[in-house]
Amino acid sequence: MSENLVQPSQTQANCLLSGKLYCYGDNVDTDVIIPARYLNTTDPAELARHCMEDLDADFAATVKPGDFIVAGQNFGSGSSREHAPVAIKASGIALVIAASFSRIFFRNAINMGLPILECPEAAAGIRPGDNLKVNLTEGWIENLSQHTRYQAAPFPEFIRRLMAADGLVGYVRGKYSFGPAEEAKA
Amino acid sequence: MTQKILAAHAGLKAVKAGDLIEANLDLVLGNDVTVPPAIDVFYRTGATRVFDRDRIVMVPSHFAPNKDIKSAEHCKKMRLFAAAQAITHYYEQGSKGMGIEHVIVPENGLVLPGYCMIGADSHTCTDGALGAFATGVGSTDLGCAMATGQTWFKVPQAIRINLTGELRPHVAGKDLILYIIAKIGVDGALYRSMEYGGPGIAQLSMNDRLTICNMAIEAGGKNGIFPVDQVTLDYIREHAPQAYAEHRYQIFTADPDAEYVQTLDIDLAEVPLMVARPYLPENGADVRQVAASDPAAIQQVVIGSCTNGRYEDFKVAAELLRGRQVAEGVRCFIIPGSQAVYLRCLRDGLLADFVDAGCVVGPPTCGPCIGGHMGVLASEERCVSTTNRNFVGRMGSPESQTFLAGVPVACASAVMGRIASPDELPALVKA
């Protein structure tokens, strides 16, 4: 159950991402990303089956690994449920581009390695069906259909360190040394 | 204030907005939804013991009493972990001090002024009412913080909300925060700290402040925070007598020349009784306006949650419902936020008032607030609720509707069978 919940960041430098776009508006909240009625599970695959259910009933059936979500302001607003980025990640979404993210969603995504880019110009300019090429490390998005390029603000050094350590768990493992393992209790 | 608390907990003289810091935590909080995945994270860090068993709070409040086998398994996982780690503040259902996490943390004196705390629940910001820095995080943060006692923060910019004047009758903290969110929007305080001040705060009770800070997240805020004053000190003297006597709290004050990205001046007298229409908390308007434009029937009223589930809320509710009847066709749920609240309502006879009025009284739980159990809405149903979110599907069917309001409007609506202001209630004839 747990292993997939916090996966190391898969963000690779210069990786070329391209996929089908799912475009949404402002304030996509965690209750529509994964409705609370499914919070009695932490199984990523099951969460993915209900991802976006209350906003876009077709999402779970049509989404393919490598697809993108493009959204407006305040994506992921609402609850702190990590089930939301988990559901999105488990559904195969390779990247979420939004004009802005709610802060807890932002934090959860960084901590668990769901690639995100915050870029209002891209969120406003991208149309459904556009072809995109993205460089996550440098934060640029090339819109091949519209021949435009958008630049997201680069992540600060500390967050890049978190990402390089495969998320928060890796960072903590590297930074702290804990007591001997025989004390462990399950 | 927020910046000073963060600096102190990061061992720094000062911090500025945008700085990324690692801070020590005074308290770490989780519930039956967020703790189970955090336990896996905890072990994956390589840790075997929690950083401090006295500084972790675990509460089964969301799907407890367990609504199905899966939620029972989650609660069990948390219970076993809490026992293995000898977590001091694990609250079993039915035990003294148990309740909805954000109701019991202040009630049990677990948060003190000057604290820096996180909780894997977005409404952890409630505790800012006591002059603490409190913010919601995810399960990965929780798992790592249980291991290390630390976490990372980006220092937020601050919005100053300057309050003057006096609230009108029946108008309370809930109306004020809905009013503020209607003004600035659900992302109006995104990544920011909402810092309250001004002469108007003196008359706001701790209950009002807890409600106001509870919904900082509904404005996108990182935290809400009130300065420490006599109201705060009286509260901790009552709820944390030992910590109060030993002066284990710290008072931080905003500098007179503190920098704010935005200042909002609000005359409390201008705040009406509010209702926020579906599907965003920012859709708030004067109840009279909403009632006039939307006279359709409602099917459910919920009074409770971490927003309005404290004793003072039920006292107000009982005053309005005593001697009246819930309208036909309406189910009215009364859900005390904690065992202590429940007991006090019971002893003071409020629960009898509610049952007489035709309400259902439930045990302390989040229950219908997240559409979990004990009052889930069917399609086309409309609910007036004192909770904090009215998103699509939040309380049940995606085709249901939730209207957010304070306690007086919720009670009046229960009696009238439609969205109503307490002024519309027919006067009680004395027998």
Ligand code: SF4
């Ligand atoms: S009462 Fe509602 S908002 Fe509060 S903690 Fe429970 S589910 Fe969350």
